[in-house]
Amino acid sequence: MNENLLHFLWKLKLFSVKKLKSTNGEIIHIISNGIHNLNTGPDFLNAKIEIENQVWAGNVEIHINSSDWYKHNHEADKNYDAVILHVVWEHDVEIFRNNNAKIVTLELKNYISKAVLNSYNQLFSKNKKWINCENDIQFIDSFIFENWLERLYFERLEQKSSSIQEILTTNNNNWEATLFMLLAKSFGLKVNGDAFLNFANSFDFSIVRKVSNNVEQLEALFLGQAGLLSNKYESIYFEKLNREYEYLKVKFKLTPILGGQVQFFRLRPNNFPTIRLSQLAFLYSKYQNLFSKIIEIDSLELFYSLFEVSTFPFWETHFTFDKESKKSTKKLTKSFIDLILINTIIPLKFVYLKNLGKNEYSSLFAILENIKPEKNSIISRYNDLNIESPNAFKTQALLQLKNEYCSKQLCLQCAIGKTILKKS
Incomplete structure (x- = not known):
């Protein structure tokens, strides 16, 4: 007890x-x-x-x-x-x-009653289980389950919105600057997310606006501030970017982030920081007011079109400065854009609507419901328990369920755990 x-x-x-x-x-x-x-x-x-x-x-x-x-x-x-x-x-x-x-x-x-205590003991039994309710979860009433998942997704959005609000406050409510920092982190994925956020925070966003009409300068700015131009390479393109960056560094009094923060290790070549920063530079050379365009868009296909960017031609035959590779166009894939939408765009639009006092989020959910379900070990385990995920809305809710309730043994605060005990 x-x-x-x-x-x-x-x-x-x-x-x-x-x-x-x-x-x-x-x-x-x-x-x-x-x-x-x-x-x-x-x-x-x-x-x-x-x-x-x-x-x-x-x-x-x-x-x-x-x-x-x-x-x-x-x-x-x-x-x-x-x-x-x-x-x-x-x-x-x-x-x-x-x-x-x-x-x-x-x-x-x-x-x-003994039935309540037996149900509790079974739920919290010491037998090795992935989640406590794995023998019962598939039998929970669908109305209760789906409503709980919707609440869980709201909860997940609220958690994400708090960190976004902090960045927005730091940027004096500059939405464009906040978007840039969040996108930079998303482009860095898990391995380089924090390093890319540090890179984006190492200079004022106004500099991006000032050089955005020159994609080569913008790429030099991004790679230089990320510390990726600190080594020497026998490459004409490297020398050109390095000259551009040295000019920008003096002009805007820039200091790059410390070397070693940005990693190549354990990354697939298409996720190398050189490629992702080049794509980010192309995105910001293409759109002067990216945040305004994101607020206007309310469909998945339009977002796919918005993020249809690639790299500077040099990177079509390179992943790094010192080694040539087979030629390939390195566009943002739909799966990568999906991650950006899930982790950055939808949470940011949620915060924006909240700040305006608008509580209508149906368009955000509609986008999420059209995105393919995420693939990871947690979602696979739920699938094994006959909990299927038709879209990203449900996978996000299930991630919240596992990370914030199941893993923390908070069954008594979970609608599923409550239902199991109530039935007894």
Whole structure:
């Protein structure tokens, strides 16, 4: 038994509420079990309990054992003076107020069915399972499941929006500059995401605007600030970019990020930082006001068209400065654009709409529902449990479910876990 379960049982009244009696035989009737308090103080606030035909308004405190009241020093804390009912699993000692009056105690173990406890024990059994509910999740009512997934995706968006809002504040509410930093991080993927964000933060976005009409200068700026022009190569194109960057460095008083931040290791050639930064430079040479265009677009196909960019011709036969490769056009693939939409564009548009006080997100969800489902180990494991994902909306929600609930054992805060226990 643990307090989290007792909180859960009390909150949802998953026990026999008829003929409740205190440890001293007083008849108890629960009118309102109160509001769950997640901060310091009593566990449930503003409850209303009828005890021996007398209605009391106040707070409820929950413990495994009655004696925990003293272990936690509640007798010396004025925040607990308004406790009208002490709910415990095991009553092992009487609890008194400062005026020596007993606090009414309800021993809950006498009113909880074995079925509820068995379901809880099965859910949290120590048998090795990928997720606790893997034997039950496919049988959850589809209405409950789909509504929970929708809420989970909103929760995921809210988490992402907080970091976006921080960047926006740092940029003095400059949406174009914020978009540039977020796109840079997305282009860096997991390996170079932080390094690319540092690169984007190493100079003022106004410089991008000033040189965007010259794609070669823009590429020199990006590669130079990322520290990729610090070594010497026997390459005409390298020498040309290096000269351009040295000019820009003096003109704008630039300092590149520290060497070694940007990595090539464990990356497929198409994801090499040289290629991704060249593509990013082409994107910003193509559009002067990229954020404005992104806000206007509300369909997946238009986004695919917007991000239809490649690289400078040199990179068609190179992945690095020092080695020639087979010629290939290195355009942004649809799968890469999907990642940008999922991780950057949709969250940014969500924050933008929130800042405008608009709560209409259906167009964002429509885009996400048209994006193919993500492929990763988590989604594969859900597929093994017969939880299929037709689109990115569902895969994003499932990622939130696994990372924020299943992995943290928060089944009692999850609609799926609650449903399993309620059924018992």
